[in-house]
Amino acid sequence: MLDIVIETRQAEIAPGFAVKRILPYRLRRMVGPFIFMDHGGPVNIPAAPVNNLDVLPHPHIGLSTVSYLFSGHVTHRDSLGVEQVIKPGEVNWMTAGKGIAHSERFEDPAMLNGGELEMIQTWVALPEKDEESDPSFSNYKAEQLPVFTDKGVWMRLIAGDAYGLKSNVSTHSPLFYVHVALEPGARFGLPTGHSERGAYIARGSVEVSGITYTAGQLLVFTKGVDPLIIAREQTTLMLLGGEHLGERHIWWNFVSSRKERIEQAKEDWKQGRIVLPPMDNETYIPLPEGRGKSSNDPPPNALS
Known part of the structure; x- marks a missing residue:
């Protein structure tokens, strides 16, 4: 009946903001093409530290990120020049393909006055033929x-x-x-x-x-x-x-069917070859150091 029951683990993605990490799990990496799942909130955020929750520009390859909110608003900006506020019931579907960078910031006035935030973020691995596709972004209204x-x-x-x-x-x-x-x-x-x-x-x-x-x-x-x-x-x-797509490797925010492709993505981010969002390019998240070669697990602060 049940293959496995996965219990969430806590992962802190920003100071004072912990999420429930669901996938990947060491005994079950993926469910169909879904390779990553986080549940953030519900949390009522005091006005003062809300900016600390901002997710600075960071890169992705080989996947689509899917953001879905139960409550709160999040502003998305990416390398394509997209700026999109996502609201509850909407879908932000960003396909990284050969490489994209994006940020997620909490700029809604209600959030700045202690509003509630609850969101689900997933990564969907791409078929091998699409891993090097051009990046794209779509927002779908409820x-x-x-x-x-x-x-x-x-x-x-x-x-x-x-x-x-x-x-x-x-x-x-x-x-x-x-x-x-x-x-x-x-x-x-x-x-x-x-x-x-x-x-x-x-x-x-x-x-x-x-x-x-x-x-x-x-x-x-x-x-x-x-x-x-x-x-x-x-x-x-x-x-x-x-449907299952086959084995995938995951390291930080990178997913690929090939370990060497993740090593290339690491170097591309270090050398600035993945472009920052033009409307959010003053700061970014540096490549985590000291984690060695690609593995099947993201670090605790992996972001979508």
């Missing part, structure tokens, strides 16, 4: 994404296809990514047609085969099994998965 409601069930299809719905979000491989809200007692099943499937419990708790699972757990299900998920209370799930 009203552009399919929504389905039933008794005790609300869900938004963020990307891919599931439950007979298809998202307009452009992806590079077969996958699904769904935000689900369940009322107490609601019964729900996973989407079919995908070989790897997981359900992250962002809030609340669910019962599967008589066992209760709680917030902060990622349930990864056996291929071909169609479990019944019962909400024990008001619950928020993030469903994700798709």
